[in-house]
Amino acid sequence: MAVSFRMLFCIICGLVLLAGGVALASGTGAPSLSSDITTPPANLTVSVQLDQEGKYITATFRGGLGQTLLKEIQVQVRRPDGTTETKSLGNIIGESVVLDGSGCGDQVTATAFFKTGASYQILNEKTEYIVGICSADYKAPADPCAAIAQSPYLVPATIQEIPSNKSVEIQANVDISSIDVQFRGGFGQNLIKQLQVSRIAPDGSTETKNLGNRVGDEVTFSASNNCMDRIAANVSFMDGTRYHFYDQVLHISRTI
Numbered sequence: 001m002a003v004s005f006r007m008l009f010c011i012i013c014g015l016v017l018l019a020g021g022v023a024l025a026s027g028t029g030a031p032s033l034s035s036d037i038t039t040p041p042a043n044l045t046v047s048v049q050l051d052q053e054g055k056y057i058t059a060t061f062r063g064g065l066g067q068t069l070l071k072e073i074q075v076q077v078r079r080p081d082g083t084t085e086t087k088s089l090g091n092i093i094g095e096s097v098v099l100d101g102s103g104c105g106d107q108v109t110a111t112a113f114f115k116t117g118a119s120y121q122i123l124n125e126k127t128e129y130i131v132g133i134c135s136a137d138y139k140a141p142a143d144p145c146a147a148i149a150q151s152p153y154l155v156p157a158t159i160q161e162i163p164s165n166k167s168v169e170i171q172a173n174v175d176i177s178s179i180d181v182q183f184r185g186g187f188g189q190n191l192i193k194q195l196q197v198s199r200i201a202p203d204g205s206t207e208t209k210n211l212g213n214r215v216g217d218e219v220t221f222s223a224s225n226n227c228m229d230r231i232a233a234n235v236s237f238m239d240g241t242r243y244h245f246y247d248q249v250l251h252i253s254r255t256i
Contacts (some may be wrong), residue, residue, distance in 0.1 A: 040112070040120040046070055048089070048110050052103075052127050054105035055134075059110065060096040062087050071113045073122075075099065078107040103133035145227035151202035154230050156247035162235070166191055170211065172231045173248050174223070179231060183217040193236045197246075200230040223252045 040046075044066035051058040062099040070091040077099040078084045087097040089110075099108070110123035131137060148154070161170065166188030173180045181197045192213040199207045201224035209219040211233075223229055233246035 006241050010204075017040055034063050035051045037122060037124050038120040039065065040114075040118070040122070044112075044114055044116075044118065044231065046068060046073070046091075046121070046122060048073060048075070048123055049107060050099070050125060050127070054130065055101045057088075057099045057101045057106065057108060057127060058096050059089055059099065059108070061091065061093060063093045066114065067093070067111070068090050068252055069114050071115050073110050073112045075108065075110045075123075077101050078109070080106070086163075095243060101127060102129040102135060103128075104136055105129040105134075134160070148225060148227045149201045151204075153200055153204045154202055154228060154249050156230065156249060157244060159247055160243040160245060162188065162243045162245050166237055166241075168192065168195070168213075168235055168245065170195075170197070170233055170246055172248065172250060174252055177223045177226070177252070179221045179229060179250060179252075181211060181219050181221070181231060183211050183213060183215060185215045186235060187219060188235075189215075191237045191239070193238045195235045197231065197233045197234065199224070200232060201225070202228070 001130060014123075042065060044065045046064035047062040049060045049062050051060070057077055059073075061073065064070075068091070072091070073089040074086055075089050075097060076086040079102045081102070085099050087099060088099050091096060101108075106127045108123065108125045109121060111119055111121045113119045164187065166186075166187045168186035169184040171180070171182045171184050178198060182219055183195065190213070195211045195213060196208055197211050197219055199221035203224070205224065207221055209221070211217055211219050221229070221231075228249050228251050230249045231246070232244065234242060234244050236242045
């Protein structure tokens, strides 16, 4: 959202401030003028115009009786966090510099330096506070899955290592609102007595299904929520051994 204000400072035997209208589409507060400025003699009067668009501040030289004697004008922006930026403005009417503000009510000062060696602070202006641009307004969006992620039921149990001669492998895939678990083979494929896969929800509810031992065999679970579920698998072999060999938390529709 663009914010524009124009301040024309003409100092003639005293300081006269001619302030234009402020067009503010989004923001709060109004510019404030500090009394911390100095008045040069009439023959050294110069003027600077400020324009603010978003967080950027443009300072433009607008002339004055002191134009030919002007060496430069140092324009400085001081942000609320204490950081500053200073740029030099020449004595050609229309010459401008752009300063990087914050949109949070920056203080802009301008000091005129003359070839005579004299210097005067001719401007001390606070810019607009712009809602929606000022970084102080930023708040990280709340994570809708943060509370679910803290569930104790979503903590995987310790995996048991299966001997290599009896290894088996499964693969879990998420598709928006469902979880597919496939059997992917292994050296122990023909030794399997039973392979059970469970979907464990954040509230502790569990659904268990038997998975076949042919490559490509599949079971499907409906996701219990749109954040995450836990998938665990146990395999029992014909020799009486049993292993908890798979346990993972799957993110359903997003990554946290």
